[in-house]
Amino acid sequence: MGRHSCCYKQKLRKGLWSPEEDEKLIKHITKFGHGCWSSVPKLAGLQRCGKSCRLRWINYLRPDLKRGTFSQEEESLIIELHAVLGNRWSQIAAQLPGRTDNEIKNLWNSSIKKKLRQRGIDPSTHKPLSELDNNDEKASNNSKNNNDKTSDLSEISFVEPTSTHHDINSNNIHPEKPTSSAVDIRYPPLIDNAAAAAAPSNSTHHEFFLNRLVATQETSSNSKAADPFLSFQQLNYGPNIGLSINPNANIFFNSASKQSEIISDHFTAANNSMVSASNYCSSILPASNRVNSLAPFSVKFENWDNNNNNNNNNNNGGSFFENNAFTWAAEKEAHAHTAETGMPEDIKWSEYMQTPFLLGNSIHNINPAGQDVYGETPAKLMPFAAEGGGWQQQQQQAAEIYSKHFQGLPAATFGQFS
C-alpha cells in the first residue's frame, strides 16, 4: 500500500503539463505505444512519473477524446447511469464515447448535482428531496438500500417512478411518492426550453437499456462464457423508460443466425422462426397486460456477432430490434394518450432508433484474430445497427481509430415490464 513507487522518485515534475511535455508524450506513444507506463517517462524524456503520464494521456491527449461541452443526451445518460452505477465513473465513462471518467466526474460534481437539486432531486439517492425532507429516516434507509443495490448490480431493481413526469415548460418535476425503495428512474433530460426545441425528441433510454444489457453481463462477466444469457429479469422500468412489446409486431430472428432462439418457461422459438408477439402476449399474459407488457423470457443470441458486429449498420434480414417488435415504454404513454383522448399517438420503435444503440464497456473489442486490440483502454462504444448522425459518426470515428470490432452479444434476457 501507500504511494506508488514512482512517486518516491525525486526531481519529478508535478502540476500542469507544458506543451513541450505533451508533445514528447504524444510522439512517444504514437511511435511506440505506452507499453509499461512506468517506463514511459524515461523513454519519452519526461521528468514525470508513469502515473502522471498515463493520466495525461487518458484524460487529455488521447486522439479519440471528444472535447467540448456535454450534449443533453450525454447528460441524461450520465444521470441514468449514475442512478444505476453510483459513482463508478469509469463504468459510466465507458458508456460515453470520447469522454473520460474524470471529465464526467467533474461534470457531475460541478453541474449535474446542482441541476438535480434545483429540480428537487437528491443527486446521491436520486429521490425527491421533498421525500427526503418529509421522512429522513425512511430516506436514509432508502439511501442505504440504494447503495447496497448499486454495490451489487445483480440485485438492482428498477421501480416504476409512478406517475412522475417532467413539465418541460416549467422545468419542474412532479413526482409522486414511489412505491418502493428500489432505484428510482425518473430522469427526463435536464433540458431547458431552448435545448428542447433544438434537440431531437428521441430518448436515450433505449441506449441505456442496451448498455445495461451489456453492463449487466459484464457485472457477472466471469460467467460470460458459461452463461450466455443476460439477466434483465429484475429490471422493471417505469413509464418513461424501458422496453415493451408491440403486440402487432413479429419477433423475427435473422435467418443467418445458426442458433437464434427464444427460450422461456412458456415457449421456445426455434431457429429461423418468427414469433408473433401478440400471440405470445395473448396466450400467457393477463388481458390487462397484453398490450404492452412483456413477461419474462430469455433471448439467446449465440451468433449475434455474425449479424451485428461489423459497424456497418447491416440490415440484412431483420435483427432483433427491427420490425417494431419491441418498443420503448414511451409507447405505453402513447397508448395511454390514445385511451384518454381517443386520438392515436403513433410512437414507433423506428422513431426511437434515431440514435444508434451503444454497446458498452463490457465487450472488449476483438480484432479478427481474436485479440483485444487495445489492451487496457476501455472499449469504445460501437455503432449498432441503426442509422444516425452525430453520435454514430463519433462512435464510428472512435471505432476506426482503434480498428476494433465488436465481438458479440451472446444473449439477452428480458424481464417483465408492466
Added chain:
DNA sequence: AACGCAGGCAACCGCCGCCCC
C-alpha cells in the same frame, strides 16, 4: 482597476486489486 467569489477543470493522492516472481 482591484478585489473577491464561484465554477470549471486538470492533476494529484491514496487506496485497491491483479499479476508475477
Added chain:
DNA sequence: GGGGGCGGCGGTTGCCTGCGT
C-alpha cells in the same frame, strides 16, 4: 503464500478564469 510492481479508480485539491461588485 506473500511481497512488490503496476494499472486503475474515486475522492480531493488547487489553479485558472470569468464575472460581479
